[in-house]
Amino acid sequence: MSLSRPAQPIRLYAMRLSGHAHRALLCLSLLGLPFETVEVDLVAGEQKSPEFLAMSPFGQVPVIVDGETVLFDSTAILVYLAKRYGDPSWLPDDPVGAARVQQWLSMASGPIAHGPCAARLVKVFGIPIDYDVAVRVSTRLFDVVEPALGKTPFAVGSHPTIADIAAYSYIAHAPEGGVSLAPYPNIRAWLARIEALPGFVAMPSSPLPATAA
Template identity: 65%
Template sequence: MKPSAPIVLYRSRISGHAHRAELFLSLLGLPYTPVDVDLRAGEQKQPAFLARNPFGQVPVIDDGGTVVADSNAILVYLALKYGDARWLPRDPLGAAAVQRWLSVAAGEIAHGPAMARLAKGFGLPVDLPGAVARAERLFSVMEQELQQRAFLAGADATIADVAAYSYIVRAPEGGISLEPYPALRAWLARVEALPGFLPMIELPKAA
């Protein structure tokens, strides 16, 4: 199934949350039109954008008049509407395994590698040592689990992997090395080998 018109994706290219949505659109082979939102200028806090997402955050999609905000919610919507059950299993245990990692994406990943990247890459006043410690604890758990299976929720890629990938692959931008985690790095490579993969851009280097 394909949308009748390209899905509009409101994004910022440096946002890992927006990259999740764009990556999944690409993996599904869905036509979409990106609209860049200037976060530094506060465009996401203006009335026109707040009408799409009152929380003032990217990403948001508009699928023929159906507006969905929040990166994980977008993944669920796209998986159920346009994907097959591989991306979001319909059985209770499979769905729970995916949901577990969506919660991790909103919790440990957001407050670990994503927050460290905000501190180092954007100079935001956050607890960098705490974020690094959370990321390292998370990566240790993921390393153990990914020694047992190819992807986060099982043998096949799901939206769990899409939700986790973006900020983890850019963890070094927050000063967190991926070298101690070979199974984690092998998982990143498996995600990158998926047909339709779209890379997460690097932050511009400081002059």
């Protein structure tokens, strides 16, 4: 739960099937913060409007507006929410703990984005990305993460951090990109632990591709 509360509900600009946006939504919910969601119609091009670009110059979701503070980029939003409203367990202050969280945030912007996220973009949204590369990146990622999650209940230790939030959405929805989680029992157990947290909110499912297990 959060240690302080915003003066008014935080506004979250999102798209319901975006894993990046789900990170922000999940963090807001796990911290028990009041917020309202504004759906951005990416198909209609609302992300290209001058009003939206003034908040998010790359035309991407999510964006949060917290009073006078406007932030884009999902991992930056997680850092802000944890530091502004969360207790230190969500983003440790000690050098090693902070660095280990950063490793996962970098993974979220690297192999998670280029692996399960990219594979899902191909299968669900028809984005012309090299699917075989995305699957290979996903497999390598899961081969690294699987043994790590067999050592600790959560990404960096015994309790959840924003590292777990950053990694959860696209890994949980990897089967939508045709990447099975069946060979990875530790990853599946970790996902279940996150889903059991008070305040957890799921991202809507997309149709499973025929190749997913």
